[in-house]
Amino acid sequence: MKQAMIIVNPSSGKEEAVDHVEKIEKILEGKEYTVKTVQTEKELDATKFCQDACSQEFDVVVSLGGDGTLNETINGMVDQAHRPKLGIVPMGTVNDFARALNIPLEPEAAIETLESDLKKKVDIGSFNDRYFVNIVAIGAIAEATSEVSPEQKTRFGPLAYLMEGVKTLASSNAYPLRIEYDDKVWEGDSFLFLAALTKSTAGFEKLSPDAKVNDGVLHCYVIKNVNMLRVASIVTAVLRGNLKEDKDVEYFQAKKLRVSSSEKLHTNVDGEEGDPLPVAMEVKPQHIEVIINEEAR
Numbered sequence: 001m002k003q004a005m006i007i008v009n010p011s012s013g014k015e016e017a018v019d020h021v022e023k024i025e026k027i028l029e030g031k032e033y034t035v036k037t038v039q040t041e042k043e044l045d046a047t048k049f050c051q052d053a054c055s056q057e058f059d060v061v062v063s064l065g066g067d068g069t070l071n072e073t074i075n076g077m078v079d080q081a082h083r084p085k086l087g088i089v090p091m092g093t094v095n096d097f098a099r100a101l102n103i104p105l106e107p108e109a110a111i112e113t114l115e116s117d118l119k120k121k122v123d124i125g126s127f128n129d130r131y132f133v134n135i136v137a138i139g140a141i142a143e144a145t146s147e148v149s150p151e152q153k154t155r156f157g158p159l160a161y162l163m164e165g166v167k168t169l170a171s172s173n174a175y176p177l178r179i180e181y182d183d184k185v186w187e188g189d190s191f192l193f194l195a196a197l198t199k200s201t202a203g204f205e206k207l208s209p210d211a212k213v214n215d216g217v218l219h220c221y222v223i224k225n226v227n228m229l230r231v232a233s234i235v236t237a238v239l240r241g242n243l244k245e246d247k248d249v250e251y252f253q254a255k256k257l258r259v260s261s262s263e264k265l266h267t268n269v270d271g272e273e274g275d276p277l278p279v280a281m282e283v284k285p286q287h288i289e290v291i292i293n294e295e296a297r
């Protein structure tokens with residue numbers, strides 16, 4: 001008998017995740033899975049549940065929650081020998097990974113995706129001893145956006161990050177960065193460094209428009225030491241999807257990176273605070289299989 005686990009974060013989004021469990025169970029049972037539903041209570045529960053599902057060789061794990069739950073679920077499977085297929089039902093305010101995969105953002109529609117037999121292999125990034133699926137940001141802005149409150153997110157959605165970012169960009173300094181990537185090095189002063197696996201960051205789907213979920217590379221943007229008058233044009237470039245063409249932005253692709261600084265600099269990994277510098281990153285190409293629908297293909 002095939003086995004499926006549903007990992008539910010009841011606190012995600014508008015606290016409506018639990019209302020969707022029954023429909024998911026029905027769909028999976030209809031596909032002849034024995035279904036085990038578990039609820040998270042705190043940080044890292046999703047990782048532990050997913051590790052159990054891997055060691056018991058479950059066929060499918062569904063993450064019913066926001067990007068935090070999804071990130072914790074994926075962290076629970078990356079290192080495992082047996083990795084179940086991943087179903088995603090987005091319940092958060094941003095849902096970057098679902099956006100990147102063209103999985104519907106509306107939960108009812110996303111649940112119907114689970115009827116599908118289509119799958120897509122996606123890249124995962126390692127960041128020191130953990131994993132990410134969307135983006136790593138380094139610099140003062142990265143630190144500020146970790147502080148966006150749940151209330152701000154609910155009220156303003158992705159704009160909350162943009163507002164916090166612009167506020168910080170206008171008041172912070174550039175920092176010296178050394179970025180070793182593949183066999184090259186970039187060294188200089190930077191306001192912000194971004195390493196993106198997917199096109200969607202904080203709900204902005206054009207930040208790194210060329211990044212495909214399965215292209216095996218990190219799309220890297222170094223925003224150099226810009227004069228304050230140029231902040232507005234960089235924000236416009238982000239919104240228009242042409243950040244990499246900006247004269248104050250260095251763009252490159254890399255499979256492997258090491259970032260260090262003489263200053264104490266913080267990082268933001270998929271929207272949460274990460275280790276301070278120095279950090280190492282590497283792409284694990286097409287490492288996880290996600291259930292998608294025809295549209296997402």
Ligand SMILES: Nc1ncnc2c1ncn2[C@@H]1O[C@H](COP(=O)(O)OP(=O)(O)OP(=O)(O)O)[C@@H](O)[C@H]1O
Nearest residue numbers: 011012013040041042043065066068069092093094
């Ligand atoms: N029962 C719970 N109550 C409170 N927090 C929880 C619970 N279960 C898990 N968590 C923690 O909540 C964090 C945030 O959850 P998640 O990202 O899924 O929802 P969200 O914050 O509403 O989504 P988004 O960030 O997209 O708005 C998880 O990373 C997890 O550590």
